[in-house]
Amino acid sequence: MPPTIDVPELTRFLDGTYAEARALVRTNLAEHAEVLEQAETLSRAEYRERVKELLVTMAATGQTGMGFPEKYGGGGDIGASIASFETLAYGDLSVLVKVGVQFGLFGGAILQLGTERHHDAYLADLITGRLMGCFAMTETGHGSNVQALGTTATYDPVTDEFVVTTPDEVSGKDYIGNAAMHADVAVVFAQLEVGGTSHGVHALVVPLRRDGELLPGVRVEDDGLKMGLNGVDNGRLWFDHVRVPRADLLDRFATVSEDGVYESPIDNPDRRFFTMLGTLVQGRVCVGGAGINAAKVALTIATKYAVRRRQFKAASPDTEQLLLDYGLHQRRLFPLLARTYALHFAQEVVSAQLHAVFSGTVDDEQTRRQLESRAAGTKALGTWHATRTIQECREACGGAGYLAVNRFAALKADTDVFTTFEGDNHVLLQLVAKGLLTDYSSDFEHLDQLGVVRFVAGMALETVIERTSAHKLLERIKDVLPGGSDDWDQEAGLLDPNYQLAMLRFREEHMLSGVARRLKRGIDDGMNPGEVFSRVQDHVIGAARAHVERLVLEAFVDKVSSLPDGDLRAALTLLCNLHALATIEQDRAWFMEHGRLTVQRSKTISREVNDLCLAVRPLAVDLVDAFAVPPELLRSPDLLGCAP
Numbered sequence: 001m002p003p004t005i006d007v008p009e010l011t012r013f014l015d016g017t018y019a020e021a022r023a024l025v026r027t028n029l030a031e032h033a034e035v036l037e038q039a040e041t042l043s044r045a046e047y048r049e050r051v052k053e054l055l056v057t058m059a060a061t062g063q064t065g066m067g068f069p070e071k072y073g074g075g076g077d078i079g080a081s082i083a084s085f086e087t088l089a090y091g092d093l094s095v096l097v098k099v100g101v102q103f104g105l106f107g108g109a110i111l112q113l114g115t116e117r118h119h120d121a122y123l124a125d126l127i128t129g130r131l132m133g134c135f136a137m138t139e140t141g142h143g144s145n146v147q148a149l150g151t152t153a154t155y156d157p158v159t160d161e162f163v164v165t166t167p168d169e170v171s172g173k174d175y176i177g178n179a180a181m182h183a184d185v186a187v188v189f190a191q192l193e194v195g196g197t198s199h200g201v202h203a204l205v206v207p208l209r210r211d212g213e214l215l216p217g218v219r220v221e222d223d224g225l226k227m228g229l230n231g232v233d234n235g236r237l238w239f240d241h242v243r244v245p246r247a248d249l250l251d252r253f254a255t256v257s258e259d260g261v262y263e264s265p266i267d268n269p270d271r272r273f274f275t276m277l278g279t280l281v282q283g284r285v286c287v288g289g290a291g292i293n294a295a296k297v298a299l300t301i302a303t304k305y306a307v308r309r310r311q312f313k314a315a316s317p318d319t320e321q322l323l324l325d326y327g328l329h330q331r332r333l334f335p336l337l338a339r340t341y342a343l344h345f346a347q348e349v350v351s352a353q354l355h356a357v358f359s360g361t362v363d364d365e366q367t368r369r370q371l372e373s374r375a376a377g378t379k380a381l382g383t384w385h386a387t388r389t390i391q392e393c394r395e396a397c398g399g400a401g402y403l404a405v406n407r408f409a410a411l412k413a414d415t416d417v418f419t420t421f422e423g424d425n426h427v428l429l430q431l432v433a434k435g436l437l438t439d440y441s442s443d444f445e446h447l448d449q450l451g452v453v454r455f456v457a458g459m460a461l462e463t464v465i466e467r468t469s470a471h472k473l474l475e476r477i478k479d480v481l482p483g484g485s486d487d488w489d490q491e492a493g494l495l496d497p498n499y500q501l502a503m504l505r506f507r508e509e510h511m512l513s514g515v516a517r518r519l520k521r522g523i524d525d526g527m528n529p530g531e532v533f534s535r536v537q538d539h540v541i542g543a544a545r546a547h548v549e550r551l552v553l554e555a556f557v558d559k560v561s562s563l564p565d566g567d568l569r570a571a572l573t574l575l576c577n578l579h580a581l582a583t584i585e586q587d588r589a590w591f592m593e594h595g596r597l598t599v600q601r602s603k604t605i606s607r608e609v610n611d612l613c614l615a616v617r618p619l620a621v622d623l624v625d626a627f628a629v630p631p632e633l634l635r636s637p638d639l640l641g642c643a644p
């Protein structure tokens with residue numbers, strides 16, 4: 001007998017601590033569901049206004065200000081603000097991204113990089129949306145390499161002001177959300193120059209518009225039509241000697257005195273820069289969660305369509321078969337469904353860590369580094385998962401999936417860029433690898449890529465390998481599996497989570513030590529460190545990915561084991577097994593190459609994945625219903641067989 005799923009119970013389990021915050025967002029989204037259609041029918045200019053209007057409307061319900069201090073009208077709960085943002089991804093994604101820009105990027109920069117005077121000046125107004133702002137970091141010339149930005153902010157002691165300047169065309173700010181139309185002010189990231197010395201990138205508040213009119217010295221250009229997210233007004237910004245008072249430097253990490261003395265509690269400029277950026281980690285956590293939730297919308301539509309749509313007579317001579325009863329359809333959708341659950345729980349872990357660190361419950365340097373790494377890794381996997389899942393679900397709905405009313409057009413176009421903004425995924429995975437290679441020590445946080453290469457090359461290989469936590473974990477796991485230290489992978493049951501985790505830990509540990517070995521060998525052979533890194537980069541990304549995959553599976557296994565015996569645990573165990581074995585199966589060539597999977601066992605894993613898919617089949621609709629995407633947001637009247 002398959003387990004019976006109590007859908008509301010599973011929804012409560014998924015919603016977790018922040019069920020109330022998520023419920024508020026669902027209500028707000030359902031109430032304004034018409035924006036999904038308006039995105040297709042309004043002109044671009046009207047759509048942008050509509051999105052802004054909705055942002056202000058939602059702000060009035062408290063939904064978007066949950067992470068700000070109560071003293072300014074916020075909710076004082078960071079975890080709730082992440083849950084609320086993630087849930088917003090069920091609806092129109094321009095609304096989501098506009099909210100992210102205003103409250104996450106702009107508001108987050110004021111909160112995290114500013115001090116009390118900036119909080120007093122801006123927070124209350126920005127929380128309500130009375131003051132609109134943007135976060136102007138990226139330039140046409142530099143996106144990932146933020147330390148190389150060209151914009152300058154030069155202190156003028158005569159007038160006690162900073163002079164903000166765009167020195168050349170490619171130093172113009174680009175893709176900046178809210179810049180083209182709505183932002184009154186910008187948090188601008190610029191090279192700070194004081195008394196002829198450059199102190200690296202810092203942030204300042206620069207007014208852009210008053211009563212909708214651009215201020216002198218500010219030039220703006222609309223980024224124009226984008227692949228998606230056209231309800232957000234992205235634009236370019238150039239500054240021609242724009243003067244701002246000294247007090248508008250966001251000075252939590254560095255101050256400039258009236259007579260032009262620069263001071264910072266963090267001496268090393270690279271360390272200071274990474275510390276500043278580290279405070280903005282919430283944006284990454286939010287985008288990762290949004291990607292995972294957008295995948296839930298796609299899976300809900302595709303799964304529910306597949307239990308209505310019939311094609312070809314197969315099992316029965318009389319009736320055509322439901323799509324979801326085809327093994328292939330199950331193979332296409334269920335591993336993605338299982339992975340969505342896995343990523344949901346991994347996201348829950350990273351959100352809880354962020355909440356703990358930023359609420360001050362746990363706050364040490366190493367925990368911060370681990371959080372930054374985990375946020376980067378979960379964001380990368382979550383957003384790539386969204387892109388892949390939405391495409392698969394679109395195809396699973398055939399031609400109907402292509403019609404805009406069925407949501408996939410917007411889901412695909414709007415989520416595509418999640419893999420790029422808030423940090424390009426490949427660049428983020430390099431950050432993850434750096435944390436692994438340096439064991440998250442704050443002593444090395446300032447190292448750039450070449451610094452990491454030199455650091456690893458200077459250590460004994462055994463030391464590098466010893467440092468990785470994966471190695472230690474693997475040792476422990478081998479103890480609990482049959483087969484001892486050599487044959488643990490041959491003897492253990494495929495459905496034993498210890499076996500599944502040991503496989504992922506083995507891969508992580510092996511890849512990471514392989515990276516360290518190759519970096520060392522390159523340097524020992526006299527190669528230039530940059531060249532060494534470049535040659536090893538695919539391996540670096542592989543190791544980082546393997547690490548995050550391990551964290552994701554651990555989160556799922558932990559969550560399942562926290563449940564009492566019963567139907568819910570049985571259902572989630574099925575999904576967890578499916579996720580684990582599908583993950584191993586996907587990389588079976590690697591496991592075979594490295595002697596951890598025989599041909600026989602590899603085939604058994606594929607058979608097991610098929611069996612698990614079959615076992616998930618009777619639960620599938622309940623499993624997607626538990627995501628509790630409000631029906632108004634699914635649209636797809638013909639696919640789902642109900643009027644919207």
Ligand SMILES: Cc1cc2nc3c(=O)[nH]c(=O)nc-3n(C[C@H](O)[C@H](O)[C@H](O)COP(=O)(O)OP(=O)(O)OC[C@H]3O[C@@H](n4cnc5c(N)ncnc54)[C@H](O)[C@@H]3O)c2cc1C
Pocket residue numbers: 101105135136137138140141142143144145174175176177226229234417420421422423424425426427
């Ligand atoms: C819709 C949208 C909204 C945005 N909103 C904002 C905003 O509000 N504020 C803001 O400041 N920015 C914003 N951005 C900018 C965004 O954050 C950047 O686009 C992003 O950081 C990537 O930078 P880039 O475009 O310069 O790409 P690049 O850094 O040039 O990267 C291009 C490619 O090169 C690869 N690459 C880069 N470095 C390396 C390396 N060392 N090794 C190997 N490969 C590498 C990357 O993986 C990527 O595939 C937005 C962008 C978009 C599209």
